[in-house]
Amino acid sequence: MEERIITAIVAVVGVPLVLVAYIWGTEQLLRVFPDGAKPRLRPWLWMLPALGFLGLFLVYPMIGTIIASFQNTLGTAWVGLENFAWFFGSPDALSALKNNVLWLIFLTLFVVGFGLIVAILVDRVRYETAAKSVIFLPLAISMVAASVIWLYMYQYKPPGAVQTGTLNAVIGVSGAGPIPWLQVQDFSLNTFALIIVMTWMWTGFGMVIISAALKGINPELLEAARVDGANEWQVFRGIVFPLLVPTLVVVGTTMIITALKAFDIVYAMTGGNLETDVIANLMYKQMFRVGDFGRASAVAVVLLVAIVPIMFFNIGRFRAQEAVR
Amino acid sequence: MRSTYRFLAPLMMLGLLLAACTASSPSETEGPGASVEPGGEDLTGQEVTVIGTWTDAEQESFLAMVAPWEELTGATVKYQGTRAINDILAAGIPTGVLPDLAGLPGPGQMAEYAAAGALKPLDDVLDVGTYVSETSPGIVELGQIDGTTYGVFIKAAVKGLIWFNPNLHDYTDSPPATWDDLIAQGEDNQGDAEALWCLGIESGDASGWPATDWIEEILLHQAGPDVYNQWWQGEVPWTDPAIQTAFETYADVVENAYGGGTNAVATKFDLAGDPLFADPSGCVFFHQASFITGLGAFPDQTAGTDYNAVPFPAFNDEFATAVEGAGDLFGMFHDTPAAKSLMRYLVTAEAQDIWVARGGALSANANATSYPDDISATMGGMITNAEQFVFDASDQMPTAMNAAFWQHMVSLTAGTETVEEALAALQAVADDAYAE
Numbered sequence: 001m002e003e004r005i006i007t008a009i010v011a012v013v014g015v016p017l018v019l020v021a022y023i024w025g026t027e028q029l030l031r032v033f034p035d036g037a038k039p040r041l042r043p044w045l046w047m048l049p050a051l052g053f054l055g056l057f058l059v060y061p062m063i064g065t066i067i068a069s070f071q072n073t074l075g076t077a078w079v080g081l082e083n084f085a086w087f088f089g090s091p092d093a094l095s096a097l098k099n100n101v102l103w104l105i106f107l108t109l110f111v112v113g114f115g116l117i118v119a120i121l122v123d124r125v126r127y128e129t130a131a132k133s134v135i136f137l138p139l140a141i142s143m144v145a146a147s148v149i150w151l152y153m154y155q156y157k158p159p160g161a162v163q164t165g166t167l168n169a170v171i172g173v174s175g176a177g178p179i180p181w182l183q184v185q186d187f188s189l190n191t192f193a194l195i196i197v198m199t200w201m202w203t204g205f206g207m208v209i210i211s212a213a214l215k216g217i218n219p220e221l222l223e224a225a226r227v228d229g230a231n232e233w234q235v236f237r238g239i240v241f242p243l244l245v246p247t248l249v250v251v252g253t254t255m256i257i258t259a260l261k262a263f264d265i266v267y268a269m270t271g272g273n274l275e276t277d278v279i280a281n282l283m284y285k286q287m288f289r290v291g292d293f294g295r296a297s298a299v300a301v302v303l304l305v306a307i308v309p310i311m312f313f314n315i316g317r318f319r320a321q322e323a324v325r
Numbered sequence: 326m327r328s329t330y331r332f333l334a335p336l337m338m339l340g341l342l343l344a345a346c347t348a349s350s351p352s353e354t355e356g357p358g359a360s361v362e363p364g365g366e367d368l369t370g371q372e373v374t375v376i377g378t379w380t381d382a383e384q385e386s387f388l389a390m391v392a393p394w395e396e397l398t399g400a401t402v403k404y405q406g407t408r409a410i411n412d413i414l415a416a417g418i419p420t421g422v423l424p425d426l427a428g429l430p431g432p433g434q435m436a437e438y439a440a441a442g443a444l445k446p447l448d449d450v451l452d453v454g455t456y457v458s459e460t461s462p463g464i465v466e467l468g469q470i471d472g473t474t475y476g477v478f479i480k481a482a483v484k485g486l487i488w489f490n491p492n493l494h495d496y497t498d499s500p501p502a503t504w505d506d507l508i509a510q511g512e513d514n515q516g517d518a519e520a521l522w523c524l525g526i527e528s529g530d531a532s533g534w535p536a537t538d539w540i541e542e543i544l545l546h547q548a549g550p551d552v553y554n555q556w557w558q559g560e561v562p563w564t565d566p567a568i569q570t571a572f573e574t575y576a577d578v579v580e581n582a583y584g585g586g587t588n589a590v591a592t593k594f595d596l597a598g599d600p601l602f603a604d605p606s607g608c609v610f611f612h613q614a615s616f617i618t619g620l621g622a623f624p625d626q627t628a629g630t631d632y633n634a635v636p637f638p639a640f641n642d643e644f645a646t647a648v649e650g651a652g653d654l655f656g657m658f659h660d661t662p663a664a665k666s667l668m669r670y671l672v673t674a675e676a677q678d679i680w681v682a683r684g685g686a687l688s689a690n691a692n693a694t695s696y697p698d699d700i701s702a703t704m705g706g707m708i709t710n711a712e713q714f715v716f717d718a719s720d721q722m723p724t725a726m727n728a729a730f731w732q733h734m735v736s737l738t739a740g741t742e743t744v745e746e747a748l749a750a751l752q753a754v755a756d757d758a759y760a761e
Binding site for chain 1: 413530587741750
């Protein structure tokens with residue numbers, strides 16, 4: 001117990017002390033430079049610890065992963081492009097790639113679409129806060145917990161037996177089904193069933209951001225349009241939507257990255273079976289089940305290469321917006 | 326390069342890291358009076374980290390099994406149960422983040438871990454003479470590499486049992502001699518039962534393994550132990566007619582399964598046998614290993630009156646006596662005094678008797694015989710007396726092969742792949758997996 005108290009005191013007092021000492025140290029160091037160079041050097045010295053941590057925990061492992069992707073199972077010999085040849089020649093890997101494209105397109109469309117619709121609808125009702133809270137709530141649930149909830153939603157029992165799954169019980173009332181939602185590979189129904197779970201979780205996020213942007217639109221603009229005789233659809237199409245586009249792009253790019261990182265839901269709900277695998281699961285399997293570091297790294301590099309253009313697009317967008325301000 | 330993994334892998338399994346770090350510092354205070362007998366040592370305050378595949382009821386049984394040891398020595402067992410044991414150990418071997426004792430997926434992985442130097446030999450830890458004399462030779466051999474013992478079975482199971490509900494018809498009256506006889510008897514006595522077989526292969530991350538057991542049993546009794554062993558060693562290709570016949574026999578079973586292949590894929594393996602006890606029954610037969618009696622609806626039923634089992638029948642008289650077993654192979658990664666003492670304790674008949682008496686487990690130790698019912702006792706005898714004994718084939722395949730086997734059994738059962746497609750895909754994986 002005493003040890004812990006000492007540790008706590010050291011942390012509370014020591015950490016700020018180290019920070020102050022660092023700032024003081026940099027000022028001492030800056031003395032040796034001419035006055036003109038100081039303002040340019042100071043920010044770099046202040047950023048140095050952060051850059052150091054980024055380098056150690058992000059850049060260094062990333063370079064290591066890229067190197068490993070050109071090496072064999074345990075990283076003992078160079079194998080050239082063999083790991084990438086495996087990736088693009090394996091039906092499982094290509095199916096995972098295809099599923100990620102489905103995730104990317106449909107998760108983004110669903111979240112942006114539903115988020116926009118809900119944001120506009122709740123904008124006009126009195127109990128807006130309550131409605132928004134309910135829709136936002138799933139975002140606070142962990143992915144695995146959400147998967148367990150939806151496993152009960154999708155549960156399947158053979159025809160004739162009592163349907164304990166919510167969806168099959170509901171459609172059973174009309175005499176239809178039961179449908180094995182997570183087992184039907186046709187038209188990737190099972191992958192869509194998983195995308196819906198993610199949509200359920202993230203629609204609240206899209207709604208909150210879009211709703212905030214909606215509140216930011218000058219009401220006088222809308223008023224002027226209405227006075228000029230525009231109907232509600234024309235107001236939306238001609239004024240509200242164009243003003244929301246930058247926000248929709250931000251939500252969209254966030255969702256694209258979320259889709260590329262999809263892992264938990266697939267792992268917890270189908271284990272990637274019946275062609276529901278995605279790239280992140282493939283990487284996990286190669287690394288932790290098969291223990292093939294080369295292939296796992298190659299999969300990671302493919303994922304990285306897929307994300308980089310989106311990151312650049314995002315940064316470009318951000319710069320353009322800053323320029324307008 | 327390796328230092329990269331040292332960062333990455335522990336981050337992915339922080340929980341284990343924390344658990345292992347606290348206990349992996351070997352104590353240097355092994356007293357001069359430390360005796361070989363378990364319980365003769367004072368290990369107060371020491372901890373042994375153990376990971377295994379047992380959760381829920383099985384976890385309780387394991388903890389009950391180690392409780393007397395904890396009381397005797399004063400040490401504590403920190404147990405973590407997870408089905409993802411392959412993944413944890415595969416990540417732990419290169420990084421060194423390992424528990425003191427762990428369940429090993431199979432003899433193949435045991436050899437890999439021993440070759441990597443991570444697994445400690447047990448010859449100096451156990452009283453080998455007693456261990457060998459008490460344990461059936463087939464089991465002892467499975468835990469050895471070149472005569473050195475690296476793994477022991479603290480619990481075993483007989484695979485390939487056909488369970489039925491004697492209230493419908495008692496198949497022990499005239500045990501089916503052959504597979505065809507079993508099917509014919511089942512169809513004659515089906516009555517109101519909806520289907521011939523109960524089948525469920527869902528098991529989270531490891532979905533498909535119950536179906537691989539099916540293939541193994543069929544192959545073992547159709548083609549015999551030699552083909553069986555050559556098959557998992559990669560010497561008989563997946564496209565071989567013997568393998569194809571086994572797969573086709575399994576496809577017939579799926580066709581006659583309760584709810585069909587779709588339901589089999591959607592049903593958890595431990596709950597799959599429950600329709601046996603429904604009214605009217607969902608099925609006549611249910612194939613699963615002996616450990617099923619500790620799972621699903623089985624513990625609520627009475628052994629002998631509500632459920633019973635017959636051994637997997639032969640397709641060919643020659644292979645009638647072959648038995649497939651499985652078990653929880655246990656190995657040691659850190660030779661701390663407490664870990665050694667626990668290992669010594671776990672192989673004793675007294676320790677194994679505790680779990681055996683609680684049900685759901687068999688022991689390879691001939692002196693552990695406190696079975697709760699006659700059925701378990703008979704099955705225990707099947708292990709200690711087996712003439713032709715083989716170990717679970719899929720557990721001995723390279724990990725990539727095993728994972729693909731699980732995956733394609735799910736696709737085949739769901740009907741999204743034909744037998745030919747599944748076998749061609751598996752052979753493609755085999756060409757790659759066995760080459761390494």
